[in-house]
Amino acid sequence: MTEYGRGQGSEPWHPDDPLYGDGGWGGQQTQQGQQSPYGGQPQHYPQQPQTQQQYGDWGTGEQQGYGGGQQYPQYDQQQYDQQQYAPQQHQPQYDQNGWPTGSQPGDPYAAGPADPYGQQPGPPYGGEQADYYSTPDAYPPPEPPARRRAEPEPENDWDPGPDQGEHAFFAGGDDGGADDDEPGDRSGRGERRGRGGKERKRRSGLACLVVVVVFGGGLAGISYFGYQFYQDRFGSAPDFAGSGNGEQVTVTIPKGSGGYAIGQVLKKQGVVKSVDAFVAAQAAAPQGKNIQDGVYTLEKEMSAASAVELMLSPKSRNSLIIAEGRRNAVIYEAIDKRLGAKAGTTAKVAETKWKSLGLPDWAKNHENVKDPLEGFLYPSSYSVAKGQKPEDVLKEMVARATAKYEELDFEGKAESLGLDGPWELVTVASLVQAEGKTHDDFRKMSEVIYNRLKPTNTETNQELQFDSSFNYLKGQSEIDISESEINSNPDPYNTYTNRGLPPGPIGNPGEEALRAALKPTSDGWMYFVATDGMHKTEFAKTIEEHQKLVDKFNASRGD
Numbered sequence: 001m002t003e004y005g006r007g008q009g010s011e012p013w014h015p016d017d018p019l020y021g022d023g024g025w026g027g028q029q030t031q032q033g034q035q036s037p038y039g040g041q042p043q044h045y046p047q048q049p050q051t052q053q054q055y056g057d058w059g060t061g062e063q064q065g066y067g068g069g070q071q072y073p074q075y076d077q078q079q080y081d082q083q084q085y086a087p088q089q090h091q092p093q094y095d096q097n098g099w100p101t102g103s104q105p106g107d108p109y110a111a112g113p114a115d116p117y118g119q120q121p122g123p124p125y126g127g128e129q130a131d132y133y134s135t136p137d138a139y140p141p142p143e144p145p146a147r148r149r150a151e152p153e154p155e156n157d158w159d160p161g162p163d164q165g166e167h168a169f170f171a172g173g174d175d176g177g178a179d180d181d182e183p184g185d186r187s188g189r190g191e192r193r194g195r196g197g198k199e200r201k202r203r204s205g206l207a208c209l210v211v212v213v214v215f216g217g218g219l220a221g222i223s224y225f226g227y228q229f230y231q232d233r234f235g236s237a238p239d240f241a242g243s244g245n246g247e248q249v250t251v252t253i254p255k256g257s258g259g260y261a262i263g264q265v266l267k268k269q270g271v272v273k274s275v276d277a278f279v280a281a282q283a284a285a286p287q288g289k290n291i292q293d294g295v296y297t298l299e300k301e302m303s304a305a306s307a308v309e310l311m312l313s314p315k316s317r318n319s320l321i322i323a324e325g326r327r328n329a330v331i332y333e334a335i336d337k338r339l340g341a342k343a344g345t346t347a348k349v350a351e352t353k354w355k356s357l358g359l360p361d362w363a364k365n366h367e368n369v370k371d372p373l374e375g376f377l378y379p380s381s382y383s384v385a386k387g388q389k390p391e392d393v394l395k396e397m398v399a400r401a402t403a404k405y406e407e408l409d410f411e412g413k414a415e416s417l418g419l420d421g422p423w424e425l426v427t428v429a430s431l432v433q434a435e436g437k438t439h440d441d442f443r444k445m446s447e448v449i450y451n452r453l454k455p456t457n458t459e460t461n462q463e464l465q466f467d468s469s470f471n472y473l474k475g476q477s478e479i480d481i482s483e484s485e486i487n488s489n490p491d492p493y494n495t496y497t498n499r500g501l502p503p504g505p506i507g508n509p510g511e512e513a514l515r516a517a518l519k520p521t522s523d524g525w526m527y528f529v530a531t532d533g534m535h536k537t538e539f540a541k542t543i544e545e546h547q548k549l550v551d552k553f554n555a556s557r558g559d
Helices: 078-087 189-195 198-231 261-269 277-285 304-311 330-340 345-356 390-409 424-434 437-453 467-474 483-487 511-518 543-557
Strands: 058-064 071-075 248-253 294-299 317-320 381-383 527-530 536-542
Touching: 058 261, 189 536, 248 261, 261 277, 277 304, 294 304, 317 330, 330 390, 330 483, 345 390, 345 437, 381 390, 390 511, 424 437, 424 511, 437 467, 437 511, 437 536, 536 543
Parallel strands: 294 381
Antiparallel strands: 058 071, 248 294, 317 381, 527 536
16 A cells, blocks of 8 residues: 555546655655655645545545644545435525525535645644645635536626627617617616717727728729720720821831731831721721831821821832832842942852852752842832941842742642752742743643653653743843744743753742642643733633634734
């Protein structure tokens, strides 16, 4: 039997408790008679009681208590059982405040005279100071359920506010006081509301002010953004008035620019006041979509409508337009004029620097070619203005032609057409462009070329016999060429005296001619004649049909 187990019943403090075992204070056991680590009497720390069974009448057994040698009565299990389960003889009595008048008979929870938790002085640590653990505040016994009762709600002047209670403003009631309370509630809720009426009224007024401010600000914000939305969708965009302030400005419109991109350039240069105004004016103009890339001379502070009108006029264009089928010699002269350069400047650059201007590898090193850039100055509109270098203009043209040939896959499709690479395909397209009078002629003209190039051609023995190639050779554009002149010239570009294609392109074909070279008709066309000498071309499949067309041509000329 341990030091704490002399009497009957369970032990209120177990010797294995960490506070009393080897792992306790300083590793020393605080058994009776051993020295306390705090230099006084042996120290013992009871565990806090966990159940109701630890409280009741106490027996006569003695236990070693707190450091001053205080004695505690031994717990008597038998007496507790008798008191716990004995029938109650008397009901507890309460005073007018609801508190019990004293210990009742048979109350197992009433403390005896030797209540170990009474206010008994005793030094807890060697007698130096009062022991807190011996007070009822340290280990108050829990009250059994039979003894528990609801405590009366204390009166409180504190207003719970809108988070804890219902604010009068949002509850729909007035701020007012006792009239809203039920008759039986006047001492409780009504009393609190009466005392807190002014505060709640002030809060209600503040809430109204906040709501008004928020709603007013919200309405103002909605009105502002609604106005902005209306202006963006339906209002007139900012715009200048008139046709400009007289200050000229040169504007360059990049290739592929739409109305919005053009408007941005014009706004940045100070020509128009807003992009939206220009876009609206362009959409309203019948030919507004025809505005192209290039260089324009405009004025600052123009109305959007005036800017659109001037950009549609040739007077404003500083761009160089290359027409379909133009030869390089003509284009070089046009570039010189646009740059204000000496005549022959661009042609000299093309002759000496052609290898560095961006030609693809398959366009280089062909024999007997008069101009390696022929067929690579793609027909389009280019921004050309004074101050630019000729090589920069040529590079842009070559780059655009190369991109178009890649787009149409000339390298991949040339062999399927019986040609020796894309270079010959560009040459065929240049012949189609030169001999065809209209776009409707291009595919038929393309078939004529392919049929005459075939090894099985016995009609012309693989000779194209095109006047256009001879004219290119001569740098002319003649219709009437004598047979003696043609037959006496052995130049490779003379397709009357040489079989097959000329050494290279004879002009710069446009997109329609390029596509016709890729997709000829298959009707058997072998011959053609410009029966009116200028604009109308007719086709034939046999030599007899061809002769009839020749007679028709001669008749139109009065021969």
